[in-house]
Amino acid sequence: MPKDKLKIGIYELTGCAGDALLIVDCEEELVxxxxxxxxxxxxxxxxxxxxxxxxxALVEGSVSTEKEKEELLDIRKRARVVVAIGGCACVGGPQAAFLDKKEWEKNLKKVYGNIEFSHSRPLQSKPIDAYxxxxxxxxxxxxxxxQFLSTFARMVNGNPPELFRFPVCVECKWHENDCLLNKDILCLGPLTLAGCGSVCPNFxxxxxxxxxxxEEANRTSEYYLLREKGFDTEVIKNRMANYSGTRITEFFEQFRKEKR
Amino acid sequence: MKTISIDHLPRVEGNGGVFATIDGHVITEVKLVINEGPRLIERLTVGKTPEEDVSIAPRICAICSVSHKNAALRAMENALGVKVQPKITLLRELAHMGEFIESHSLHVYYLALPDYVGFPNAIAMASKFPFEVKIALEMKQFGNAIMKNLNGRMIHGENMVIGGFGSFPTREDLVWIKNRAIQFMPFVFRTVELFCGLDYPTVPESDTLYACCEPGNGQYGFWGEEIILSTGEKVARDDYKSLTNEFLVSHSYCKRSHYKGNPYSVGALARVNVLGERLQGESAKMYKKYFSPRWKKNPLFHNAAQALEILYCFEKVPELVDEILAIPENPPVVPYTTKTGKGTGLVEAPRGLLIHHYEVKDGLVSDVDIITPTAQNAEDIERYCYLAAQKLLDEGKEDAIRDRMDLVVRAFDPCISCSVHMAEVKRAPSDDWKKKLAELQPAGPAFIGIGKEGRSDDRAGLDLAAGMKEAGMENVYLETEIEEDHSLEGLAGRPLIFLDIVNMGEPAGKIAMLPLQHVFWNAVLSHRLLPAVSNRLTYDQIKNAYILGIQPESIEEGGRLSNSVRAAVEKILEEITN
Incomplete structure (x- = not known):
């Protein structure tokens, strides 16, 4: 244990505050x-x-306003290590699913009309590593x-975090669940990072x-598997994009080329 | 520990603040600013399947994720014509209770209480109230355990699906929930006594309108097919827009709501004020013991109402478990074949009325409208903050304004961390009126000169109007002209700027631009006309009306315009006519 306590800051940008709330929800460990x-x-x-x-610095949420971008740049300057916590900070979250800037602008207008915001200019939502x-x-x-508590404990003791790099399917097998894909249900287990304990398939x-x-997901293979099972192309793509934020852009581009 | 909270679609939560501006002896502006960026969730779910929608939409807010899930499910099932079995509804209600227990206990003990017992946060408070802090944490944990058990996770669980449940809790789980709830009862009574018995300050107090779900059958509850108002009016589920009338303000990404031109409040206090008489059992006894007319006009009683609802939940949980256990079969998920339809779902989130509305076309979501409690409360939060700030300023307690506004905002339990260090008081710079004037210019304001000749400085407003007319400006009137033809309706849509002297307690000649609705209640005016004029204004016009005021030196009969006021008149004319 280092003599001087680690100085940690927890910050929230745009999101549902669920990651900060989860830390508060560590009731017994909070003290x-x-x-x-x-x-x-x-x-x-x-x-x-x-x-x-x-x-x-633990940073939650996507960057969605000019002000948040400035705040983030300031956090980076002050912090030795920056950890993105939660889907919005890591990949941009659901709000980053508008991959096209024009589409985002169109939808911003649909929700807010032509109003000029006086407090901070909106930006298309991006994960924090965009800045x-x-x-x-x-x-x-x-x-x-x-995963949060183990990461926190390792950092406090001066060790690098160790995170799961395999997909949900591995955890799902640990729980001895029946494979939902075998039952022709649209399940994204093979593409999704583990760590949740395969909670949904367990239920x-x-x-x-x-x-x-x-990182290593074979999306093309899952795509064709789901096509074979009769799912609609758009439905499959949407499902893949919903929580993948900007990380899915490359795949879609590559996919388009391959199809040609 | 302090905050937490949630809601809104195009986002609320995270950081924001209340800003009050003082000019002399009046508060000229109170703004609830939400800095969180826009997420456009209403647009994100368009083009997706109903299943994806009920997964994504609750991501709006972590602490209300079960409320959002239930609202989304109810709306989607209405749209798709899905009818679920009673057991499903009961289980969903049990999960909803878990969220209320978690959210309310976190708010009253960890967020609100430290203010009333003089500690900066709950951890510091633990030194004096170790028992309360510990058991409240267990209570919050229990709420989380219910949600985890029924919905899969404490936050953003996915077990509640369209048409039913992915899997069901075991009998042992349910019995554990029931027994644990019963064990908490002594502490729950203590909670009600503590929060209903707190000495809530009388500032601010003002009547408002309250709205919540009508649970039906004369019951208290957290969802329904209608909205009921404190006036007794009812709004049908699908007509919700006639209540909410959403609009935007430029200082926030959070939309606002007005009913018939007036702000209204939602939340625990709204529910207790509207439905309190329907409480039963121990909750009814406590309601009778503590409820008073002050609850109807003081937002600080939100804390008391939340404590009362904690009791309601703890009484309800064992009842629900018994009802669920009486139905042994677990109904399978109801399939649906409908591809097109629209539906609305109404629920009460811990902080108030939550509405989801969906349209589905050819199996995909085509339109989404989500209205969150904090969006509906935003107008009243600003109004009560203003009332508190002005009252304290009048009493010479400027130093107390910041903390009191904090208290008000926090009582509403809004989305946010903002409740922690929300409030900020700033002094208006001396030429602030020029900035305001410039802001109003593009909207084509109408000027109305007010005053009386032959009464020293009282003629300043008339002189100003005359000067403007001379300079060839349009839309300039004298009070007599307005009085004659009663034509204020013709000015609808324009900002109204009254030109007058105002006693602000400042050095003579001081100029200020004051919102009319604020001045009404405060500055001493020298005229009979303004109240008469104001009675003919609609609420929208009043919100958009100002007084460009000058501090007079004297209003003695027969006196002449003083030099300081004359200089101010010339200064204003120069600014306006340029």
Whole structure:
């Protein structure tokens, strides 16, 4: 245990605040979290926040306004290590599913009309690594308690975090669930990062992909598998895109080329 | 610990604040600003399947995710003509109770209480109230456990699906929930006594309108097919827009609501005010013991109402479990074949009325409208903050304004971290009126000069109007002209700027641009006309009306315009006519 406590800041950009809430929901561990490290800033949980140098900044949410972009750049300057927490910070979240800028502008207009906002200019939602270097990604929608606590504990003790890199299917097999794809149900388990404990398939509900994509996923194969099972092209693509944010862009582009 | 909270679609939560501006002895502006960026969730779900929608839409808000899920399911099932079995409804209601227990106990103990017992946060408060802090945490944990058990996760669970449940809780799980709820009862009573018995300040107090779901059958409850107002009026589910009338303000990505031109409140206090007489059992006894007419006009009683609802939930949970256990069969998910339709779902989220509306076409979502509680409360939050700030300023307690506004905002339990350090008070710079004037110019304001000749500085408003007319400006009137033809309707849509002297308690000649609705209640005016004029204005016009005021030196009969006021008149004319 290092002599000086790690200085940690927890920040929220645009999102549902679920990741910060999950940290608050670590009811039994909360006091330990606050004593093991020096929590410099955590808007949701405390009022005496400081804005100095940090060892670790945990950032939730996507960048969706000019002001948030500035805030993020400032956090990066102050923090030795930046960790993206949750789907919105890691991949942009559902709000980043408008991949095309024009489409986003059109929809912004549909919701807000032509009003000029006086407080902060809106930006198309992007993950935080669109603007700054990110040292570690903690996925989830919201992040998982077990993975958060183990990551937190490792960081406090000066070790790099160890995250799952395999898909939900692995956890699903650990739980000995019947494969939903075998029952012709549209399940995104093979494409989605593990860490949730395959909670949805455990409840007999298909994976919606809310933890975001795994790096090694074979999307093309899943796409054709689902096509064979009779699912509509658009439905498959939407399902893949819902929680993948900007990470899916490359795949779709490549996919378009291959199809030609 | 302090905050938490949630809601709204095109986003609310995270960071925001209330900003009050003081000019002399009046508050000239109160703004609830939400900085969170737009997420466009209403558009994101368009083109998706109904299943995807009920997965994505609840992502609006983590702490109300079960409320959003239930609202989305109810709306979607209405759209698709899906009828679920009673057991499904009961299980969903049980999950809803879990969210209320979690959210309310977090708010009253961890967010609100520290203010009333003089601690900066709940962790500091633990030194004096170790028992309360500990058991409240267990209560919150229990709420989370119910949600995890029924919906798969504490936050954003997916087990509640269109037509039913992915899988069902075991008998043991349900019995555990029931027993655990019963064990909490002594602490729940203590909670009600604590929060209903707190000494809530009398500032601000003002009547407002309350709205919530009408649960039907004379019951208290958290959802229904109609909306009921404190006036007794009812709004049918599909006519919800006639209640909410959403509109935008430029200082927030959070939309606002007005009913018949007036702000209204939703939330625990709205429910208790409208439905309180229907409470039963121990909740009814506590309601009778503590309810008073002050609850109807003081937003700080939101905390008391939430405590009362915690009791309601703890009484309801064992009842629900018994009803669920009485139905042994687990109904399979109801399939649907309908591809086109529209439907609305009404529920009460912990912080108030939540509405989801969907249209489905050829199996895909084609239109979405979601109205969150904080969006509906935003106008009243600003209004009560204004009332509190002005009252305290009048009493010479400027230093207390920030904390009191904090208290008001927090009582509404809005989305946010903003409740922690929301409030900010700033002094208007001396030439602030020029900036305001410039802001209003593009909308083509009408100027109305008010005053009386032969009464010293009282003629300043008339002189100003005359000067403007001389300079060839249009839409300039004298009070006599307005009085004669009663033609204020013709000015609809234009900002109205009354030119007058106003006693602001400032040095003579001081100029200020004051919102009319604020001045009404405060500055001492020297005229009989303004109230008469104001009675002929609609609420929309009043909100868009201002007084360009000058501090007079004297209004003695027979006196002449003083030099300081004359200088101010010339200064204004120069600014306007350029």
């Amino acid at each position: 330990n979290i606050f004593t093991a490290a020096s929590i410099e800033a955590f808007l949701m949980a405390k009022s005496d926040n400081r804005h100095g140098e940090l060892d670790v 700054i270097k990110v040292d570690c990604y903690l996925p989830g929608c919201p992040i998982g308690k077990a 007999n509900v298909p994976c919606f992909g809310c933890w975001g994509p795994t």
